[in-house]
Amino acid sequence: MPRSLLRDWLLLGPGLTWLALFLVVPCGMLLVFAFFERGVYGGIDYIFTLENFSRAIDPLYLSIFLTSAKVAGLAAVIALLIGYPAAYAIARAPARRQTAYLVLVMLPFWSNYLIRTYAWIVLLNREGLVNKGLAGLGLVSEPLPLLYNEFAIVTGLVYNYLPFVVLAIYSSISRLNPEVLEASEDLGASAPRTFWRVTLPLTLPGVAAGAVFVFVLSIGNFITPDLLGGGRLQMVGNVIYDQFLTARDWPFGATLSFILIGIMMILLFSQAMLVRKAQGEGGIAHA
Amino acid sequence: MSERPTVIAIEGLTKRFGEITAVDAVDLDLRENEFFALLGPSGCGKTTLLRMIAGFTGPDAGRILLDGRDMTPVRPNRRPVNLMFQSYALFPHMTVTQNIAYGLEMEGCGRDEIRRRVGEMLEMTELSPLKDRKPEHLSGGQRQRVALARALVKRPRVLLLDEPLGALDKKLREQMQLELKRMQHEVGITFVIVTHDQEEALVMADRIAVLKDGRVMQVGAPRELYEYPASRFVAGFIGKMNFFAGQGRGAEVAFGDGVLTGTAPGGVELAGPAVAAVRPERLRLAPQRPEGSLNAVPGRIVDIAYHGQDLNVHVEVRGAVDSAGGEAGARVLVRLPAGEAEEGDWQAGQDVWCCWAPAHTRVLAM
Numbered sequence: 001m002p003r004s005l006l007r008d009w010l011l012l013g014p015g016l017t018w019l020a021l022f023l024v025v026p027c028g029m030l031l032v033f034a035f036f037e038r039g040v041y042g043g044i045d046y047i048f049t050l051e052n053f054s055r056a057i058d059p060l061y062l063s064i065f066l067t068s069a070k071v072a073g074l075a076a077v078i079a080l081l082i083g084y085p086a087a088y089a090i091a092r093a094p095a096r097r098q099t100a101y102l103v104l105v106m107l108p109f110w111s112n113y114l115i116r117t118y119a120w121i122v123l124l125n126r127e128g129l130v131n132k133g134l135a136g137l138g139l140v141s142e143p144l145p146l147l148y149n150e151f152a153i154v155t156g157l158v159y160n161y162l163p164f165v166v167l168a169i170y171s172s173i174s175r176l177n178p179e180v181l182e183a184s185e186d187l188g189a190s191a192p193r194t195f196w197r198v199t200l201p202l203t204l205p206g207v208a209a210g211a212v213f214v215f216v217l218s219i220g221n222f223i224t225p226d227l228l229g230g231g232r233l234q235m236v237g238n239v240i241y242d243q244f245l246t247a248r249d250w251p252f253g254a255t256l257s258f259i260l261i262g263i264m265m266i267l268l269f270s271q272a273m274l275v276r277k278a279q280g281e282g283g284i285a286h287a
Numbered sequence: 288m289s290e291r292p293t294v295i296a297i298e299g300l301t302k303r304f305g306e307i308t309a310v311d312a313v314d315l316d317l318r319e320n321e322f323f324a325l326l327g328p329s330g331c332g333k334t335t336l337l338r339m340i341a342g343f344t345g346p347d348a349g350r351i352l353l354d355g356r357d358m359t360p361v362r363p364n365r366r367p368v369n370l371m372f373q374s375y376a377l378f379p380h381m382t383v384t385q386n387i388a389y390g391l392e393m394e395g396c397g398r399d400e401i402r403r404r405v406g407e408m409l410e411m412t413e414l415s416p417l418k419d420r421k422p423e424h425l426s427g428g429q430r431q432r433v434a435l436a437r438a439l440v441k442r443p444r445v446l447l448l449d450e451p452l453g454a455l456d457k458k459l460r461e462q463m464q465l466e467l468k469r470m471q472h473e474v475g476i477t478f479v480i481v482t483h484d485q486e487e488a489l490v491m492a493d494r495i496a497v498l499k500d501g502r503v504m505q506v507g508a509p510r511e512l513y514e515y516p517a518s519r520f521v522a523g524f525i526g527k528m529n530f531f532a533g534q535g536r537g538a539e540v541a542f543g544d545g546v547l548t549g550t551a552p553g554g555v556e557l558a559g560p561a562v563a564a565v566r567p568e569r570l571r572l573a574p575q576r577p578e579g580s581l582n583a584v585p586g587r588i589v590d591i592a593y594h595g596q597d598l599n600v601h602v603e604v605r606g607a608v609d610s611a612g613g614e615a616g617a618r619v620l621v622r623l624p625a626g627e628a629e630e631g632d633w634q635a636g637q638d639v640w641c642c643w644a645p646a647h648t649r650v651l652a653m
Binding site for chain 1: 343362363364365370373374376377378380393394437441
């Protein structure tokens with residue numbers, strides 16, 4: 001084996017071993033479980049069947065997948081709409097202030113995910129700060145139904161994943177050659193036209209990365225739908241959770257998981273292709 | 288050349304960045320259909336000046352008039368000038384054709400007109416075979432031509448070029464100097480080029496403004512600047528120059544035991560430390576002090592280098608100052624045409640007299 005190859009494998013070794021043991025093996029087990037029958041008292045009966053898959057495409061479960069996709073998509077779009085301007089502002093700020101802004105963006109991660117989600121319950125419930133504030137301002141007479149619905153779930157998901165979107169887009173924008181934007185203006189483009197024709201196309205890899213990130217993390221999320229949705233809106237993550245822990249139907253839970261992983265893989269792959277294409281084209285902008 | 292009408296008049300233009308005055312009360316006239324060079328060492332404010340004409344940097348004082356109209360409140364996208372960026376700043380996600388068409392689309396030109404004018408530009412810059420390529424698949428020279436075509440297709444009143452040849456290798460640079468000059472001639476648009484390379488400015492420009500510390504030191508045709516520099520800085524910055532430092536009196540400099548005679552710019556009477564400046568190719572060598580009115584200084588040959596068409600003789604002269612400006616005892620460069628001087632005429636270590644005509648001597652304040 002050539003020396004450099006040996007070195008590469010040595011360096012990759014720990015990471016690969018970790019991934020193999022704790023990602024590839026469990027995923028492989030999931031795939032295997034998906035083709036067997038459930039045991040009468042939980043667990044697996046090793047009898048081959050395709051019934052789990054035919055059950056998964058039942059309209060009931062399809063509609064849960066669609067709802068999950070809708071909620072995740074909505075969260076991704078809203079996160080982009082909020083995150084892009086923020087990322088733009090940070091990337092265009094004086095260099096010494098950028099780090100401070102980025103730290104502020106990451107600040108929520110210093111507290112626990114569950115605690116942050118409970119905080120939203122405090123904010124959004126009928127007697128919560130938001131409703132009290134609105135009532136105090138005389139804007140509403142009745143408390144608004146802000147909690148235990150789709151609005152609350154989307155709000156929670158956007159809140160949680162927004163920092164990733166900001167970071168992904170920030171890195172795209174900060175790599176833009178400012179002279180390319182000036183060239184657009186010099187050639188007669190107004191600021192909005194420069195944005196649509198130059199800035200946005202060149203930062204699309206960051207936008208795609210952010211969007212896929214939010215979507216993938218949201219569609220499989222079960223804590224936020226559970227806590228902020230109050231269990232009224234079933235997302236696929238909740239169903240899988242229930243199959244494993246309540247219904248004790250491991251094979252069916254495995255099947256749903258596997259379909260979910262498949263959707264995520266397709267999205268991540270498409271995004272990787274987009275990035276590769278854009279990087280190929282971005283040679284000058286990044287030089 | 289002076290009869291050409293003015294396109295851009297720059298009046299008392301000043302720009303400060305904190306403590307530094309990048310552009311200091313600059314007055315300049317840029318004329319119709321001329322190739323104008325802003326020449327100076329890095330940090331002299333030439334790029335800032337260019338960006339102010341393009342509209343990317345606002346002045347702290349003074350103004351820029353284009354065809355008599357004050358440009359100060361006009362945004363860059365509304366100015367009839369275009370800038371070719373030093374990095375070329377091509378749109379990496381667009382093909383060559385799309386890059387060139389962009390400016391016309393922004394003007395709202397019709398599809399047929401865009402196609403025709405982009406076609407003309409591709410033709411002129413010989414980019415037709417590459418028209419569907421993206422910038423990453425172009426060489427440096429090709430990118431430079433796309434950047435040029437993209438700016439020129441707009442038919443600006445003035446084309447601004449920021450170090451347009453800086454990123455190219457030497458051979459390509461020399462070729463592009465002539466090509467840029469040819470294109471300027473062909474399109475009849477005023478070109479304003481920023482460069483730190485005095486040779487480049489001499490080759491290309493009709494007129495040159497030499498800048499230093501944000502100020503215009505001198506404006507003139509290349510020959511004018513070369514033959515009649517108005518200051519010590521310009522004399523040393525453009526071409527090779529030998530300086531002899533001494534006490535100035537009128538148009539004379541006391542040097543060593545004698546006096547060097549020349550002409551002072553604008554007939555200014557000098558009093559105080561001064562230099563007599565003379566080009567290497569104006570100097571001749573003699574074994575003895577020559578008779579008559581020639582300027583002459585004694586020295587000793589330290590080195591002879593054969594350069595093909597000429598012979599470069601380095602002579603150590605006590606009290607001379609080299610063009611970098613500095614210590615006494617520096618070397619004087621004498622450039623003899625190879626046809627005139629036979630090999631073996633002069634040897635290292637030989638005592639000689641450097642002599643030259645007063646007509647070729649500039650007397651300048653220190």
